[in-house]
Amino acid sequence: xxxxxxxxxxxxxxxxxxxxxxAIDLHHVVVRRSRAKRFFLRLSVVVVLANSFFLVSIKNxxxxxxxxxxxxxxxxxKLMLWKPVDKESVIIMPALGVQLETHYFSGxxxxxxxxxxxxxxxxxxxxxxPVTCYWSLSLVIRDEDELMLVxxxxxxxxxxxxxxxxxxxxxxxxxxxPDTEDG
Amino acid sequence: MxxxxxxxxxxFSSIRxxxxxxxxxxxxxxxxxxxxxxxxxxxxxxxxxWRPFIMQNTLPTFYGTLPIIRTILIREKIALVHxxxxxxxxxxxxxxxxxxxxxxxxxxxHSLYGFADVGSIHMNKxxxxxxxxxxxxxxxxHTSKENTVLRSGLPPEKVFVIPNxxxxxxxxxxxxxxxxxxxxIVVISRLxxxxxxxxxxxxxxxxxxxxxxxxxxxKVSVSLLVRFIVGGDGPKRVRLEEMREKHSLQDRVQMLxxxxxxxxxxxxxxxxxxxxxxxxxxxxxxxLEAASCGLLTVLPxxxxxxAEPDPVDMVLAIExxxxxxxxxxxxxxxxxxxxxxNWHDVAKRTEIVYDRALKCSNQNLLDRxxxxxxxxxxxxxxxxxxxxxxxxLWRLLQLWKPAEDIDEVPDIILPKNQDGKVLQDFDAD
Numbered sequence: 096x097x098x099x100x101x102x103x104x105x106x107x108x109x110x111x112x113x114x115x116x117x118a119i120d121l122h123h124v125v126v127r128r129s130r131a132k133r134f135f136l137r138l139s140v141v142v143v144l145a146n147s148f149f150l151v152s153i154k155n156x157x158x159x160x161x162x163x164x165x166x167x168x169x170x171x172x173k174l175m176l177w178k179p180v181d182k183e184s185v186i187i188m189p190a191l192g193v194q195l196e197t198h199y200f201s202g203x204x205x206x207x208x209x210x211x212x213x214x215x216x217x218x219x220x221x222x223x224x225p226v227t228c229y230w231s232l233s234l235v236i237r238d239e240d241e242l243m244l245v246x247x248x249x250x251x252x253x254x255x256x257x258x259x260x261x262x263x264x265x266x267x268x269x270x271x272x273p274d275t276e277d278g
Numbered sequence: 279m280x281x282x283x284x285x286x287x288x289x290f291s292s293i294r295x296x297x298x299x300x301x302x303x304x305x306x307x308x309x310x311x312x313x314x315x316x317x318x319x320x321x322x323x324x325x326x327x328w329r330p331f332i333m334q335n336t337l338p339t340f341y342g343t344l345p346i347i348r349t350i351l352i353r354e355k356i357a358l359v360h361x362x363x364x365x366x367x368x369x370x371x372x373x374x375x376x377x378x379x380x381x382x383x384x385x386x387x388h389s390l391y392g393f394a395d396v397g398s399i400h401m402n403k404x405x406x407x408x409x410x411x412x413x414x415x416x417x418x419x420h421t422s423k424e425n426t427v428l429r430s431g432l433p434p435e436k437v438f439v440i441p442n443x444x445x446x447x448x449x450x451x452x453x454x455x456x457x458x459x460x461x462x463i464v465v466i467s468r469l470x471x472x473x474x475x476x477x478x479x480x481x482x483x484x485x486x487x488x489x490x491x492x493x494x495x496x497k498v499s500v501s502l503l504v505r506f507i508v509g510g511d512g513p514k515r516v517r518l519e520e521m522r523e524k525h526s527l528q529d530r531v532q533m534l535x536x537x538x539x540x541x542x543x544x545x546x547x548x549x550x551x552x553x554x555x556x557x558x559x560x561x562x563x564x565x566l567e568a569a570s571c572g573l574l575t576v577l578p579x580x581x582x583x584x585a586e587p588d589p590v591d592m593v594l595a596i597e598x599x600x601x602x603x604x605x606x607x608x609x610x611x612x613x614x615x616x617x618x619x620n621w622h623d624v625a626k627r628t629e630i631v632y633d634r635a636l637k638c639s640n641q642n643l644l645d646r647x648x649x650x651x652x653x654x655x656x657x658x659x660x661x662x663x664x665x666x667x668x669x670x671l672w673r674l675l676q677l678w679k680p681a682e683d684i685d686e687v688p689d690i691i692l693p694k695n696q697d698g699k700v701l702q703d704f705d706a707d
Binding site: 103104105221222223224225226227228229230252253254 | 312313314324325326327328342345346349350353679680682683685687
């Protein structure tokens with residue numbers, strides 16, 4: 096059941112509760128396929144292929160130069176345009192823990208589970224790189240020196256991170272609250 | 279944008295607290311200090327991970343900082359960019375990108391520079407490029423204004439003079455006066471040529487020779503010892519150490535090495551006289567700090583003894599300073615400094631400059647290019663080409679990463695006390 100959704104230019108955020116146990120809270124951030132990006136990707140592939148045919152047609156060109164040129168062009172295309180990630184998910188299981196998943200277009204799924212007892216606090220941080228600055232959601236893990244990024248591959252906007260952060264905080268606060276109900 | 283942010287943080291905190299302005303500081307990373315940090319009073323600082331290569335200086339990147347500067351200006355909803363210091367590559371690049379993107383720009387020059395050597399000629403040309411299109415400029419003294427106007431060709435009516443101030447809450451006199459039978463002269467500066475370190479090498483032994491242990495003051499024989507405390511580091515430190523060895527002054531000249539800014543006051547209050555031997559100074563904050571601590575130094579006629587940058591003249595000036603020392607009350611000097619130099623006053627005057635800059639008209643690229651073309655026959659064309667490329671890269675960035683994709687940062691809400699007033703900075707702590 097879809098409880099909430101937010102859409103931006105590059106990402107879609109979907110929040111749902113999983114049947115039959117509605118307590119399980121799922122948050123998905125899905126990459127939106129942009130038509131412009133697909134066009135540029137195909138154009139880049141055409142340019143790389145044309146470049147390689149041109150190099151092959153020139154006589155006396157060393158083979159290593161052709162291969163090097165192909166590899167370099169492929170790397171540039173991959174770095175600039177190709178993102179293999181389909182979506183990243185945060186699955187909050189109350190009293191159990193949090194599972195972080197990364198789904199790739201190839202079908203590969205990378206999962207990381209953190210028991211509720213190991214999570215001290217989720218934090219929203221501003222990250223600065225030499226070329227950009229963005230918000231990120233991280234977990235402070237017990238006995239770990241470094242923060243654990245919730246979204247390793249994607250940089251969703253802060254309006255999508257805030258509801259996930261709130262849900263994680265609510266889950267941690269529930270864990271810390273003493274159980275006052277009698278069985 | 280700062281190459282060094284520490285010494286002017288009182289200014290930014292004052293601007294932030296005096297009005298509803300938000301202030302964001304951008305500088306490069308220092309050691310492992312990288313990323314975003316929040317200072318006292320909600321002052322936000324971006325430490326960009328562009329590593330310095332020597333003496334905390336970064337290499338110029340020309341267009342490399344355009345993406346990060348654009349991102350920060352958009353996410354922080356910046357209205358005006360204020361750059362500091364002519365030798366800061368980050369400042370020049372940030373002002374260039376800010377003007378390309380249509381932001382108003384203000385530049386503050388803190389130093390005096392020459393005209394004759396290769397380095398100065400090159401730097402003056404770079405300054406001319408940056409200042410060709412700024413909205414307003416600020417200098418820290420009238421002498422500095424003359425120097426900046428001559429170097430950059432900026433119209434004088436665009437340049438404001440706002441002197442620096444001193445944090446008098448931090449620099450207070452010692453609660454108990456230092457023993458006057460022993461006169462301690464304090465020197466705190468970078469030990470480089472421009473700060474007159476070579477003069478100290480000649481002055482210190484001469485003063486120690488004149489005041490060995492017995493001296494005649496007011497025609498009475500008194501026991502008077504003069505000692506020196508030298509704080510600071512630099513390439514000329516070796517010369518001072520050699521001078522100490524040569525004249526056997528190890529017990530009379532104490533070399534402290536580099537003194538962290540937080541410990542400067544404790545060094546100053548251990549002395550009676552502050553000696554500044556700089557060959558040139560646009561505005562010497564160190565002298566204000568010393569006067570605020572009650573040391574006899576450079577200021578109004580009764581607080582100052584000036585000398586030519588010559589060892590003989592400096593020794594005579596030190597003798598005169600020692601003779602008028604009994605008339606000096608450190609607390610009175612500190613109170614006068616408090617009234618004369620105040621960061622809140624500097625902040626108010628700086629905001630007037632900001633208001634003036636924001637009222638300047640917006641100009642498109644073609645109008646701005648004409649200003650660059652007037653910078654010289656060949657330099658003008660080169661400058662115009664640089665700005666055109668910057669403009670094209672900016673447009674490309676707008677397509678690659680539109681402004682809508684950049685999250686705006688929420689406004690900082692400062693904590694309030696029980697009366698509903700915003701909690702002030704705790705500088706006195």
